[in-house]
Amino acid sequence: MKNSRYIYLWGDSLGKRGLIWSLLEMSQIAGMILMPKLHIRHGKLDLVDYENFPPYLKRLLTIVTAMILIAAIWLAAISILLEFR
Structure with a gap:
């Protein structure tokens, strides 16, 4: 998911900010995969990344x-x- 804006902005800190923040980040990424139209429209998720998931x-x-x-x-x-x- 290297082309997605969310991963580009927050990718360096994924899993490094503690348990609660890691769980929130994982739930955000899971939501982006389960509801892709909304996140593609908002620009958080790239269509190519979603198709290659x-x-x-x-x-x-x-x-x-x-x-x-x-x-x-x-x-x-x-x-x-x-x-x-």
Whole structure:
């Protein structure tokens, strides 16, 4: 992703600013891959970089994001049920 503006600006510090910032940077990059039209339009992601991104990593990002979303929904449902117990 060397042509993308986000990586060009923040690439030197990726993974060097602590745990929380590293997690936020990874989530930003995952969001750029999972919602490419928005980030291409804003200029953060280059179309060539998106097309050259490995398909198996796109699939893994989709699976992990779906698992996190499902877990969050279950957590909200259980907390609501426990509130009314």
